[in-house]
Amino acid sequence: MLGDKIKIEDFHALYIQTTGEEGARKITKEAIAEAGLVEKKEYSKEEALKICEALKKKSGFIKTLANLFSVRIRLHGITKI
Numbered sequence: 001m002l003g004d005k006i007k008i009e010d011f012h013a014l015y016i017q018t019t020g021e022e023g024a025r026k027i028t029k030e031a032i033a034e035a036g037l038v039e040k041k042e043y044s045k046e047e048a049l050k051i052c053e054a055l056k057k058k059s060g061f062i063k064t065l066a067n068l069f070s071v072r073i074r075l076h077g078i079t080k081i
Helices: 007-032 045-056 059-076
Strands: 006-007 043-045
Touching: 006 007, 006 045, 007 045, 007 059, 043 045, 045 059
Parallel strands: none
Antiparallel strands: 006 043
16 A cells, blocks of 8 residues: 555556556656656656656646656555556
8 A cells, every 4th residue: 555665557557547558558668768767666756756757748637647646656655546
């Protein structure tokens, strides 16, 4: 539930219902690269927030979900959306 590490699967879960698994992985992979990070299984809170910032540069639901996720990371560590 709460934790210091955010899993890459948590980012995939944000978008999987609307874009499918492949789309969610693509969105996440692009944001990780934009944030200047490498793909790995877990990220620190700081790294996860950088990924969220990259996602916030997108439009529509991608931006909206990234905003919600970053607030949850800042307030609680990590919780499922």
